[in-house]
Amino acid sequence: MPKGRKTDLNERIQIVLFCLKNDNNYQLTADTYQVSYQQVYQWVKKYDASDETSLQDNRGRNKVVHEQTMEEQLKIELQQLERENERLRTENALLKKLEELEGRRIIS
DSSP states (O other): OOSSOOOOHHHHHHHHHHHHHTTTOHHHHHHHHTOOHHHHHHHHHHHHHSOGGGGSOOTTOOOOGGGSOHHHHHHHHHHHHHHHHHHHHHHHHHHHHHHHHHHHHHHO
């Protein structure tokens, strides 16, 4: 039983339909398509609860700007400004340290 084999949406649909056609025989389906029993079970469960779109892998998907509320957009902008501010603070601290070290070299 391979772990973590990548599948696309069409293959997941094919796997679910195979499982349903074979009276929800998850083990047979898992062995046939070389995916885990648990994954077949989860896909069939999602398919039964909703439809084919529920099998889409949305991990890592960010909302498109028009899907975000004004509050979400402002929160994202604030986070970006905070990161930029932190980067600039770090840059200033490094420059001050560099000036200090160069000043010590001249005196020595």
